[in-house]
Amino acid sequence: MKMDSFNAKLKQFAKDLFAIDAIKFGEYKTKVGVMTPVYCDLRVIVSYPRTMETLADLLVTYLENISRFDLLCGVPYTALPIATAMSLKTSIPMVMRRKEAKDYGTKKLIEGIFKEGQNCLIVEDVVTSGSSILETVKDLNGAGIKCTDAVVLLNREQGGSEFLKNNGIQMHSLLSMTQLMEYLHEAGCVDDAMVEKVKKYLAATQIDQTQLTKTIKQDRLSLSFKSRAKLARNPVAGELFEIMSSKKTTLCVAADLTNSTDLLNLAEEVGPHICILKTHIDILEDFHLNLIKPLIEIAQRHNFILFEDRKFADIGKTVEYQYSSGVYHISLWASLVTAHSLMGKGVLDALKRSGGLYKRGVFLLAEVSSAGNLINDGYVKATLAMAEEYPELIAGVVCQSPLFRAHPGLVQLTPGVSLDAEKDALGQRYASPRNVVLERGADVAVVGRGVTGAKDRGAAAQKYREVLWEAYLGRVEEA
Ligand SMILES: O=c1ccn([C@@H]2O[C@H](COP(=O)(O)O)[C@@H](O)[C@H]2O)c(=O)[nH]1
Numbered sequence: 437m438k439m440d441s442f443n444a445k446l447k448q449f450a451k452d453l454f455a456i457d458a459i460k461f462g463e464y465k466t467k468v469g470v471m472t473p474v475y476c477d478l479r480v481i482v483s484y485p486r487t488m489e490t491l492a493d494l495l496v497t498y499l500e501n502i503s504r505f506d507l508l509c510g511v512p513y514t515a516l517p518i519a520t521a522m523s524l525k526t527s528i529p530m531v532m533r534r535k536e537a538k539d540y541g542t543k544k545l546i547e548g549i550f551k552e553g554q555n556c557l558i559v560e561d562v563v564t565s566g567s568s569i570l571e572t573v574k575d576l577n578g579a580g581i582k583c584t585d586a587v588v589l590l591n592r593e594q595g596g597s598e599f600l601k602n603n604g605i606q607m608h609s610l611l612s613m614t615q616l617m618e619y620l621h622e623a624g625c626v627d628d629a630m631v632e633k634v635k636k637y638l639a640a641t642q643i644d645q646t647q648l649t650k651t652i653k654q655d656r657l658s659l660s661f662k663s664r665a666k667l668a669r670n671p672v673a674g675e676l677f678e679i680m681s682s683k684k685t686t687l688c689v690a691a692d693l694t695n696s697t698d699l700l701n702l703a704e705e706v707g708p709h710i711c712i713l714k715t716h717i718d719i720l721e722d723f724h725l726n727l728i729k730p731l732i733e734i735a736q737r738h739n740f741i742l743f744e745d746r747k748f749a750d751i752g753k754t755v756e757y758q759y760s761s762g763v764y765h766i767s768l769w770a771s772l773v774t775a776h777s778l779m780g781k782g783v784l785d786a787l788k789r790s791g792g793l794y795k796r797g798v799f800l801l802a803e804v805s806s807a808g809n810l811i812n813d814g815y816v817k818a819t820l821a822m823a824e825e826y827p828e829l830i831a832g833v834v835c836q837s838p839l840f841r842a843h844p845g846l847v848q849l850t851p852g853v854s855l856d857a858e859k860d861a862l863g864q865r866y867a868s869p870r871n872v873v874l875e876r877g878a879d880v881a882v883v884g885r886g887v888t889g890a891k892d893r894g895a896a897a898q899k900y901r902e903v904l905w906e907a908y909l910g911r912v913e914e915a
Pocket of ligand 1: 690692716745803804805806834851852853864882883884885886
């Protein structure tokens, strides 16, 4: 397409956007609560297939002189259909980034077929700060896909392009806000006063690059465990980060054994390679409190934390008894325990007020690894909200996807990890160590039978520790 006809098509497209109400003028509240005189809502474009087609044509033509890409990826959700339209026009395959990994069976953050090292062009509708593009880039990078460029329909000229450049992404925009205003003014859609108002607004609302960089840097997935140790509000989480960093391990072995001697032997064998030994103390057939002293001694000698996976789920008063009394006296020896959010905050209040170890923490279960579980998005959200209400008590969250990236002081613990198996006969489902760290956001990975079922349990733990640590090194900016 010649330059003149391209520009004419672009001008007509600007008018079309105005006509379909994708560009509105008035007083609108932005995502961050600031008022704006111009609002762009490209979501409506799916209802206008001709306009969508023109957009795809324009973007593809615009990109002709820019390097070739192996893949396209639209920033969810508005840019997904735009990327699809471009993919149909160019035959460049698409990948899709899930905002949250939902269905466990195919629980990936990046859907579609790709190879590590392929180069992906990011597609976005409107850019203000550029942070949504960076979130998508982060997940694509986590899956081994390279990203260097992003194409966007509209650059709002509020600093997003510079911010992306500073983070290694070259942004190509079809329209800038100034250009859009010029075209709409020329077409009689807006008057001089509005052009002036938008100009002033843009000048006054440039994003704070330092602040934004700080926010992005708070993403726990790119921070080292060493630096996160200082951000933990729960003391056991802080200690855990220190252990992970100094021992170079993110492995938690699930010691699901039924015999006390076997449990102590396992602790000794895997001790040098783990940060946590997780127990289900009630499955021991020969439990006696005498077991606890040697167990604590091994934990101290090898520098790992004892974690009883009790999954408390009762009224507060009963939980209080279950935690501190009974046969097991969990609160006296387990620095960490798990709890369900199902029964409400009473469980956490009980764990908080019960006597026991001075330093202790709780992991709330937000998602689980088993097939057919009944947890839904609302439950997950409410669980995270509950975790936020108890910052000193909550050490982390048990989940299967990176639910809380903006809370670097919390630990994500992810069970269902195996180098070999995909599932067991009773509904357990597994993902690889690399996948749980790079795609699902695990800080600590729980491995049970992958270690306990091995002939040489120490060697198996060492193997898991190494692959997990290598994956962690691939995701942090400074280890
Ligand atoms: O969602 C969850 C929560 C906890 N677990 C526990 O982790 C281990 C997994 O053992 P494997 O032998 O590796 O399957 C086990 O103790 C579970 O109670 C989980 O699997 N899923």
